[in-house]
Amino acid sequence: MTECRPFSDFALSPALLKTLQELNFAQATAVQSASLPAILAGKDVFAQAATGSGKTAAFALGLLSKLNVGRFRIQSLVLCPTRELAEQVASKIRLLARGIHNIKVLTLCGGVPAKGQILSLEHGAHIIVGTPGRVLDHLQQQRLDLAEVSQLVLDEADRMLEMGFATELEQILAALPPPKQQLLFSATFAPEVKKLAQAQLHQPEVIIIDSPAQAARIAQQFYLLEQHSRSEAVKRLLLALQPDSCVIFANTRKEVQQLYSELQQQGFSVAALHGDLEQREREQQLLQFANGSLQLLVATDVAARGLDIEKLDLVINYQLAHDVETHTHRIGRTGRAGSEGLACSLYTVDDSHKLAALEQAFAIEIEPLPLPAANSNQPRQPAMVTLEIDGGKKQKLRPADIVGALTRDNKLAFAEIGKIQLQDFRAYVAVSRNAYKAALHQLNHSKMKGRSFRAWLLTVV
């Protein structure tokens, strides 16, 4: 077991150490302790460590330490497999960079018009975080100059090295000048991918953090489906376990949509996330789930990797994932940063191969549990939130109506724009869809021009 050291042990800049102190991060996690010296020494790094063990902060601190802010050129490129993860990683980097004056971290993902990104690129940036498609798009249109990039990070590196991303990744790599420092991070590397990954690195520092404790923190339960339908089984589990916050993974977009509709019709507080949704809808659904407005999230594997959602206590696999790696990432949405979690997986007699693979990978013996009996519990609803309007008048609101937030500098941020960073909230501001008409005068109309809703400014009591 690797030793965890205090951050003050590493050659991090004073600004970073101060920020870490302010955020109450004193002790580096195992993967951070093991990888930071190598990153700071400029070495290539291959790091495998459990979900929720602090990999993002490890490379974020490394990038930020090596950065020359005085030189306003793109120096680091971070690639992620989904847009939501790229946004989250960028948020984390910005959070850790808040003591560094004038630093610019830019996200380049698809699903939004390129226009704004082009303007930002003309202005300049130090660190780019993005998904391969849009990054390559900007490269080919000659809007993105990577000539001075000295560090490349592949987050969820095993995923990024799969066939689906190979061509794009190759083209992006070709635009980077050698010698560059490469940092590969993931919780999982299948043996073939591990070989491939290490082969593309130059004398890498190989860091593998075995963490039986982490696996043990996520209790796994398996339910053999016989006479009951999958959705019936999910409902029984939800009503019996009454989770505060739960992700349900299904294998296809269509099944996600069906299960979502069914749960919603039956009064569950539920969001959906999959690739058929508009990007703005994806962001809105994820935000409402992450901030507790909605209690359940039904998702495809777009949500399987990396997403860090506070207080997520239950993962349900509506079906078993196609491979052990995906299963590992799915259940790893819970049990993060030392907390405990539960993962319930539904399976059928046809799944014996998958089951055997899971038993081997997790060194467990799977005993099918009986489904909880049907009971008369009602779907749990999030409590109503009492809010106070500027003038002091009180109003009860469903959390699902809260779609905005007030930032520390009293600016109003909207979920619709998809740029809200949860850690920057001073307080939630309720922007109630139900209160459109009553609240017009509360707002600066010019700022609202062109938006499809009106808002009511409220502060939490």
Next chain:
DNA sequence: AAAAAAG
């Protein structure tokens, strides 16, 4: 075998 990622 499916989802994601450019539009």
